[in-house]
Amino acid sequence: MQRQFDWGRFLLIAIPFLWLLIFFLLPFAIVVKISLSDTANALPPYVPTLNLSEGWSGITSFFSQLDLESFAWLLDDKIYFLSYLNSLKIAFISTLLTLLIGYPMAYGLAKAPQRWRTVLLMLVILPFWTSFLIRVYAWIGILKPEGLLNMGLMSIGLIDQPLAIINTPTAVYIGIVYSYLPFLVLPLYATLEKLDQTLIEAALDLGCSPIQAFWKVTFPLSLPGVVAGCFLVFIPAMGEFVIPDLLGGSDTIMIGKTLWSEFFGNRDWPVASAVAVVLLLSLVVPIVIFQRIQERQREAEA
Amino acid sequence: MNVSRFSWFNLTSLIIAFSFLYLPILLLILFSFNASKLVTVWGGFSTKWYVSLFQNEMFMTAAWVTLKVAVVSATLATILGTMAAIVLTRVGRFRGRLLFSGMVYSPLVMPEVITGLALLLLFVAIGLDRGYWTITLAHTTLTMCFVTVVVSSRLVSFDKSLEEAALDLGCTKLSAFFQVTFPIILPAIIAGWLLAFTLSLDDLVIASFTSGPGSTTLPMKIYSQVRLGLNPEINALSTLLILLVSVGVIIASLVSKRAEEQNV
Numbered sequence: 145m146q147r148q149f150d151w152g153r154f155l156l157i158a159i160p161f162l163w164l165l166i167f168f169l170l171p172f173a174i175v176v177k178i179s180l181s182d183t184a185n186a187l188p189p190y191v192p193t194l195n196l197s198e199g200w201s202g203i204t205s206f207f208s209q210l211d212l213e214s215f216a217w218l219l220d221d222k223i224y225f226l227s228y229l230n231s232l233k234i235a236f237i238s239t240l241l242t243l244l245i246g247y248p249m250a251y252g253l254a255k256a257p258q259r260w261r262t263v264l265l266m267l268v269i270l271p272f273w274t275s276f277l278i279r280v281y282a283w284i285g286i287l288k289p290e291g292l293l294n295m296g297l298m299s300i301g302l303i304d305q306p307l308a309i310i311n312t313p314t315a316v317y318i319g320i321v322y323s324y325l326p327f328l329v330l331p332l333y334a335t336l337e338k339l340d341q342t343l344i345e346a347a348l349d350l351g352c353s354p355i356q357a358f359w360k361v362t363f364p365l366s367l368p369g370v371v372a373g374c375f376l377v378f379i380p381a382m383g384e385f386v387i388p389d390l391l392g393g394s395d396t397i398m399i400g401k402t403l404w405s406e407f408f409g410n411r412d413w414p415v416a417s418a419v420a421v422v423l424l425l426s427l428v429v430p431i432v433i434f435q436r437i438q439e440r441q442r443e444a445e446a
Numbered sequence: 447m448n449v450s451r452f453s454w455f456n457l458t459s460l461i462i463a464f465s466f467l468y469l470p471i472l473l474l475i476l477f478s479f480n481a482s483k484l485v486t487v488w489g490g491f492s493t494k495w496y497v498s499l500f501q502n503e504m505f506m507t508a509a510w511v512t513l514k515v516a517v518v519s520a521t522l523a524t525i526l527g528t529m530a531a532i533v534l535t536r537v538g539r540f541r542g543r544l545l546f547s548g549m550v551y552s553p554l555v556m557p558e559v560i561t562g563l564a565l566l567l568l569f570v571a572i573g574l575d576r577g578y579w580t581i582t583l584a585h586t587t588l589t590m591c592f593v594t595v596v597v598s599s600r601l602v603s604f605d606k607s608l609e610e611a612a613l614d615l616g617c618t619k620l621s622a623f624f625q626v627t628f629p630i631i632l633p634a635i636i637a638g639w640l641l642a643f644t645l646s647l648d649d650l651v652i653a654s655f656t657s658g659p660g661s662t663t664l665p666m667k668i669y670s671q672v673r674l675g676l677n678p679e680i681n682a683l684s685t686l687l688i689l690l691v692s693v694g695v696i697i698a699s700l701v702s703k704r705a706e707e708q709n710v
Contacts, residue, residue: 156537157537160526160529160533164546167568168553169549188570248459253460255453264460266699267464268467271471273644275665275687275691281680282473286470375555376555380555390673403560403563424560
């Protein structure tokens with residue numbers, strides 16, 4: 145009986161554990177390894193490949209052939225540095241913009257009458273389920289020079305020449321804010337909804353104006369939600385590919401796009417892997433901070 | 447005191463935010479019924495793009511591949527993700543727990559270009575032919591983490607004493623799970639499956655990296671068409687996908703809400 149139960153527990157842990165080791169952790173080890181390899185005109189397009197049939201000498205020659213050439217290449221060519229910097233800038237600005245639109249929205253949701261809330265929350269979640277690609281595509285028709293936005297603005301006489309929005313960073317900001325808004329609103333709403341109303345009433349009784357009460361009580365208490373939401377926008381926005389590719393045009397370089405074209409365009413697997421390693425390293429800090437906050441909140445709730 | 451009242455400011459910000467979220471989608475749907483080939487100029491009502499969509503064999507083949515990948519990967523992901531959720535909420539301490547939870551939650555925030563590249567390099571290194579199965583394996587790995595999040599939040603919130611009672615009354619762990627725990631977390635498992643299914647249906651980046659010749663998925667097809675310019679057939683296809691997913695999500699949330707009301 146005891147033995148049987150132990151087996152069950154072992155398998156329960158081992159099966160998902162092994163799956164993640166093979167399909168999540170091992171691939172990253174391979175990325176690191178290939179980032180240290182050299183490009184070759186072969187299949188697969190890199191050397192060295194590990195040859196275990198040669199025994200120990202095969203292993204040592206494998207390691208001696210690894211070098212940092214791809215990383216040196218990243219430093220040499222300005223395009224890589226510029227794409228990291230640009231990704232950082234675009235991710236940062238669009239996170240701020242998302243917060244500016246998302247905070248009033250989450251606040252409004254938390255204040256909305258109880259009977260509307262389920263429906264309103266559903267309306268926030270629904271776009272998250274509909275295809276990302278389709279939602280980005282929808283904006284092309286709106287932002288084009290002969291698109292709906294320019295047509296509308298020109299017909300009411302606000303502008304007399306179409307605005308150039310598509311293929312600029314502005315279009316990328318719009319795309320990111322639009323796609324990631326639910327990611328920020330949902331955790332923020334969860335914090336605002338749990339907020340103790342009596343604290344705000346106390347602030348008002350003690351002579352705060354509603355605006356002062358908001359900045360002194362509501363906003364500081366909602367910070368965990370703000371931080372969680374901002375990370376959920378910032379981290380994926382850093383590595384975003386679809387939005388800069390479809391809305392940003394060729395002038396908007398971002399790191400996800402550079403990795404993609406290095407891999408699919410130039411077929412340079414070692415450099416693509418090196419780009420991935422650097423992107424991963426630059427995301428480790430925000431990801432770890434994010435996990436810490438999540439854990440602390442889970443502990444606080446438990 | 448009127449602080450807790452719903453004010454004009456709240457209403458305005460909700461209206462603006464929801465118009466921002468929904469206007470682009472509504473315009474996309476509207477222009478799928480446009481008779482004109484110019485996607486942004488209205489030329490009268492027509493359903494001809496839907497007809498030509500269904501006659502387009504490339505789209506139909508891609509849709510079939512996508513559907514097969516989504517069903518199989520969502521099912522695998524639901525089994526693995528539920529197991530992982532039980533491990534994280536019920537098993538207690540074990541060696542490597544920190545690594546395990548790290549691996550479960552990391553794919554949620556990992557940029558897709560990295561996950562896609564990493565999985566492709568794995569498949570090349572072990573010599574697996576790229577195609578239908580590699581996309582399925584990749585999607586299973588990505589979506590199982592979402593299933594874990596959904597299922598573990600349900601496992602955390604329900605009354606553990608029910609499980610303990612079943613064990614006290616002589617159930618084995620396995621039968622306690624299937625007779626007590628499983629029915630209670632079933633709505634979350636279904637929600638997890640649906641989430642995994644739609645995520646797989648949607649994915650462009652990871653599928654592009656891990657697919658091979660002959661296994662083009664629908665998002666890959668849409669992407670290559672969109673790069674060539676606006677296309678009314680894509681509007682029609684998008685409308686159908688949005689409709690399908692919206693109806694599915696609304697039904698699923700009604701079902702799970704009713705199930706929760708019965709349980710609590």
